[in-house]
Each structure stands twice: as C-alpha cells, then as structure tokens.
Amino acid sequence: MSITTQFKHVSYLWDDAKAAELAGDEVALLIYRSNLLGADLRLTNYGGGNTSCKLIDKDPLTGKDVEVMWIKGSGGDIGTLKKSGLAALYVDRLRSLKNVYRGIEHEDEMVELFNHSIFDLASKAPSIDTPLHGFLPFKHIDHLHPDAAIAIAAAKDGEKITQELFNGAIGWVNWQRPGFDLGLQLKECLDNNPGIRGIMLGSHGLFTWGDTAYESYINTLEVIEKCADYLEANYGKKGPVFGGQKMESLAADERKKQAASLAPVLRGFCSSENKMIGHFTDDVRVLEFINSNDLERLAPMGTSCPDHFLRTKISPLVLELAPDEDLSDVKRLKERLTPAFEAYRKMYADYYNNCKHANSPAIRDANPVVILYPGVGMFTFAKNKQTARVAAEFYTNAINVMKGAEAISEYTSLPRQEAFDIEYWLLEEAKLQRMPKPKSLSGRVALVTGSAGGIGKAIAKKFVDEGAVVVLSDMNSERLSGAGEEFNSLYGKDTYALAVMDVTNNQEIQSAMDTAALEFGGVDIVVNNAGLSISKTIADTTDKDWDLLYDVLVKGQFFVTQAATAVMKKQGIGGDVINIVSKNALVSGPNNAGYGSAKAAQLHLSRLNAVELGADKIRVNVVNPDAVISDSNIWAGGWAEGRAKAYGITVDELPAYYAKRTLLNEQILPDDIANACFAFAGGLLNKSTGNVLNVDGGVATAFVR
Structure with missing residues (x-):
C-alpha cells in the first residue's frame, strides 16, 4: 500500500510529533486517531461510526497475556472520544459468543451477552457494532460514514462500482441492520477476499483497517479520497446536478429575513407535542438541493444511512411557499401551513402503523424534524439546539450522498420497513429510556x-x-x-x-x-x-x-x-x-x-x-x-x-x-x-x-x- 499525505477531499491531520509522544500506548493512539477522524465532517458526523484497536494485556485474574479490544462505547462520538468513552472486551470471549448465537431473529439478546466479555469493568457499555470489529483480525479498525463512500454504497449498482473502482481491493456486504450477524458477514467477506483493504456496507458506510493506528488512518483517508475523486470526475456527465436548478435563491440577507419571520410559526407547529428548539441553515449545498428540479422526486425517498434518518426522521417536509412569499399575515400563513403539517403527521402515523411489530415502542412525535423551504434554506427542530444542529448536519450529509449517487448511478434509500426497524429498534428505545429526564426549562x-x-x-x-x-x-x-x-x-x-x-x-x-x-x-x-x-x-x-x-x-x-x-x-x-x-x-x-x-x-x-x-x-x-x-x-x-x-x-x-x-x-x-x-x-x-x-x-x- 503506497502512503501519501496529500489529499484534496479529506483533511490529513496526523502530527508525527504528537503521535511519537503516544508511542507504545495503543489505546492513546486509538483515541488520537479517532479524534482526528471525527474532526472532519466529510468523514463522519457527530456520533457516527466507531473505531477500535486490539492489543495484548495481562488478565487481571490469571496474569496471562490475553488479546483485548478497545472500541468506542455505546452513544459516544469519535471526535470528542476519551478513554472513559471506550469499551474494553476479551477478544476470545467475544468471538466465542457465536457458540450461543441463535440466529438473526435473536440478534438483540446478544447485546447483553457482550457483558460476559468485558475486560475493564470500569469501561463504557459496548455498542451494537462491537462484533463488527471483533470478528475482524486487524489491530486497528475504522468504521465511518463518509458522504463519498455512502454515495457509492447507496447507488443502485454500488457493488459493481465498488468492485471496478477499487479493482477488488474493497469488499462488499449488502445492507443489514448492525448486529452480531453483520459481524459474521464481515468476517466471511474477508475470508472470501483475502488481502482486501476494506469493506463497503451497502447503504451504510465503510470499514477500513491497518496494523498500526497510522496505517489505519492513512488507509481510511486514501479509500475515502478515491471515492470522492470518482464522484467529482462524474459530476455533470449525466446532466446537471439534481436535474438543474428550478429556482433561484433569495439574496443572503433576504433569506435570513424570511427565515426569521417564518421560524416561530414552524416552531409552533413542531411543538404541538413537545417544545422544540430550532436551527436554520442556508448552506450552499442545501440550497443547491432544495432549489433543484429533482427535489420533488428525491426528498420523499428519505435517507439511506441509518445514522442519517435516526436524526432526521424518515423524510423531510417540503414547504410549498414562494421564496419571497409575504409572511406578514400570520393567521393566513398558519391556515396555509396547517394542511401540510397534518399531511406529514398522517404520513408518519401511516408509516408507523404499516411497519410496527407487536412489541414496537409507542409512536413518537409525528412532527417533522427537517423542513425545507426552497429558495430560502433548511429548518430543523429537536429537543435541544445541539440535536437540531446535528440533524441539519446529517441531512446535509444525506444531500451529499444523494448528489453523489445520482451522479454515478441512481440513488436508493432504505426500504420503509428497514428504516422503521432501525428507528424503532428496541435497543434504540432502551437507549432513549436511559437518557436523563428533561429539565424544567428544556425546549424553552x-x-x-x-x-x-x-x-x-x-x-x-x-x-x-x-x-x-x-x-x-x-x-x-x-x-x-x-x-x-x-x-x-x-x-x-x-x-x-x-x-x-x-x-x-x-x-x-x-x-x-x-x-x-x-x-x-x-x-x-x-x-x-x-x-x-x-x-x-x-x-x-x-x-x-x-x-x-x-x-x-x-x-x-x-x-x-x-x-x-x-x-x-x-x-x-x-x-x-x-x-x-x-x-x-x-x-x-x-x-x-x-x-x-x-x-x-x-x-x-x-x-x-x-x-x-x-x-x-x-x-x-x-x-x-x-x-x-x-x-x-x-x-x-x-x-x-x-x-x-x-x-x-x-x-x-x-x-x-x-x-x-x-x-x-x-x-x-x-x-x-x-x-x-x-x-x-x-x-x-x-x-x-x-x-x-x-x-x-x-x-x-x-x-x-
């Protein structure tokens, strides 16, 4: 593998002097690498992806050398990761769990069994992605959700493109919800394709690795850079991006003025069940999408990567308002918007009722998280500012994915049932239930x-x-x-x-x-x-x-x-x-x-x-x-x-x-x-x-x- 430090589409942040200070401490190098990867939103969003390393340590009971995997724990963020956010597990015990694995219909029960593999009892709870790292033999592994890679992973013929682009050096595993079985599939993919440098997960993300923290870091950057280069070379070949622009944006100051006038009205609608905090962006990437001819076709499809729609809901609400609409008559404006919100809530309720299982959690707030106003920008609403801001970042990532997939092939989103099974996953619900209760002024x-x-x-x-x-x-x-x-x-x-x-x-x-x-x-x-x-x-x-x-x-x-x-x-x-x-x-x-x-x-x-x-x-x-x-x-x-x-x-x-x-x-x-x-x-x-x-x-x- 040739090593380069010159990149156009990703940031090379590795500091040899800083890394030298950490030499010999693989966990410290894992944290360092993770923070660098998390600092570049083109590689992964807040809370997205996970990283790991494997090392030899002394068993505290026997004193014998054992292999231990340190991996980002449940609910963490690699950009801000500290040692307290890592889980540490015996590798042999984790892998031996396949002896009691009862099949994909019993996936969720394996999470509690991870506890039998805990090496450091003070470490973070393991995440559902733990077996995805555990069954791969590499010392350092990165699992990220880079826009450029997901654009290929979400393309209609993504597997074929991956094979041709990397000449077989990147494997492919079809979409499946993360869990124990997906870990076994990754191992099978590696066994069937010895010598590969990574695996693309359909509609999901990318796995890359290396023998050292630095080799894993470089490998990750090189693979993502190659994906981004490929997308860039293909933009415009099939025609204008997103089918060309249907409308022009308002001038920047007019966008802000219009958004400030409308935001409280939208917030009122979105707070019909719980008070929500809003966020607004008129990022050029957002404007390119919401002003396009393809908005009407692509927006209802929803996102592909599970990390995206977990934070953005199944699809956005697109407003049918002219960019320069007179918003001064609030009563009339609310009358115009009421049917749109009612239709969205009905759509979400139908989605829930059509996809729910006997043991599914109760339906959650049916209001939209993402609201698109062509010519003006994107509003997001959530329980707090950080969640609303991150939702905007994730939908921007989804836009990037749609743009790339459409440039090289045809964008595909997750089937509604698959999306539901992620959104209303009992393990996700358990995580939500463990979160602190809202304070008195939350949402205010x-x-x-x-x-x-x-x-x-x-x-x-x-x-x-x-x-x-x-x-x-x-x-x-x-x-x-x-x-x-x-x-x-x-x-x-x-x-x-x-x-x-x-x-x-x-x-x-x-x-x-x-x-x-x-x-x-x-x-x-x-x-x-x-x-x-x-x-x-x-x-x-x-x-x-x-x-x-x-x-x-x-x-x-x-x-x-x-x-x-x-x-x-x-x-x-x-x-x-x-x-x-x-x-x-x-x-x-x-x-x-x-x-x-x-x-x-x-x-x-x-x-x-x-x-x-x-x-x-x-x-x-x-x-x-x-x-x-x-x-x-x-x-x-x-x-x-x-x-x-x-x-x-x-x-x-x-x-x-x-x-x-x-x-x-x-x-x-x-x-x-x-x-x-x-x-x-x-x-x-x-x-x-x-x-x-x-x-x-x-x-x-x-x-x-």
Missing part, C-alpha cells in the same frame, strides 16, 4: 436584556442550568462578548446566542428577536432586566435625566415586550414575560423622583400587559429586587454616591445598611433574583400572571397591598 428559549453581567447574567445562567437556551443581549458589545466567552466555557456553543441591543433602539430590538428565531426558532421567555439608575433631588433632575430613565425603563420594557410577544403569538404556545422592576416601584424614598416613578410605571405596565396577553397564554409577572450590588451596572457612576448621600452614610457602608433595614437582615444577590425568575418560568406557577414577587430581604414598606 429565553431572551434576557442587560445580561452581560450582574442580575441579567445570573438569570441567564439559571435558565441554562435548568435546560433552556438563552439569547444574551446587552448594549455593551465588549461586555457581551466576554459573557459569551464565559457561557461557551461553562455550557458550550449550543446553549446561547449573542445580540447587541439597546432597548431604546427598535431596530436593534427586532434584530435580537431575529437572532432568537434564526438560532433557536423563536422565544418563550423574555426578561426585561436592562436598566439604569439616577439618584437626584427634584431640583437637580434634568430633562435629559428624566427622558433617559423613562426611555430605558418604561419604553424599553414596553417595546421589547411588544416585539417578543409578537414572536410568541406566531408560535401559539404561550410564553412568559418577566419584568425586573424594583422595591422603589412601591416605596417613596428621597432623591428618587425620576427613577422611582419610572419603576412604578414599569410595575403597572406589567399589570396592563398581563390583562391583554392572557388570552394568548402569555404570562406577565414582576420581580422586585432591592439593593443588588454585586456586579451591577446600576451601582456604577453616581448612583451609589447619591444613595449614600440620601441616607447620610458612606458608599462602603451601603451593603450593610441595606441588609440591616430588611426584616431578614440579608444582602440580596443576583442569584436570588435569578431564582425568583425561575419560580415564575419553571412551571410551578404556570397559572400565575399579573403578580409581583418581592426579593428584598423583607422591606415592610414595599409589601404589596
């Missing part, structure tokens, strides 16, 4: 104004901790960027989005709502937290002071609420507006005419909004903090000095002063306000609206009465 999107620090950031963190995704917004772009870095470090990229927003600027408010729609599908919770404070006597208060307080606190709260509830009404699934007001809305204090009266206006505006929005199941509630000093912009500038002067104390004495005047003698922290917001939004108070929750340590003059 929150937008928090003034969330780059202090109270706002604490609220956003609390919401993410409880399962929500958040749009962090602040007028200070530098501070907002820092908050984004903190959230990325704490929670990961799929939990938040950033929107620079001055609440006195209607254009920036709408832009923030568009961000929420494009990133997550809409918004369920808006927390009006942005604020400022000016403490002056009546004589010293200027027109500028007065207007600024009312513009930010009152008009800002109103216009953010106006924009957010317009999105909520599009979704039609209710929502929460939580306004961070103040004890000063109820208490008359010195040097506080402008700020205190603006806070009172905020409080009553909340009541007015609660009355108007109740019919749409949108709750409006108030949290009244007092003296939250920690990391708060309110205490910057002259506010602290003004309050200290009003009370005849120093600035340093303010925290203790505020605590001592409370009934509980407690300082109030940002987390206390965050907990109050969660109390309103977390579900226990979902029949509460127009209420005020004081979080001030107990200030008797602020009691609501």
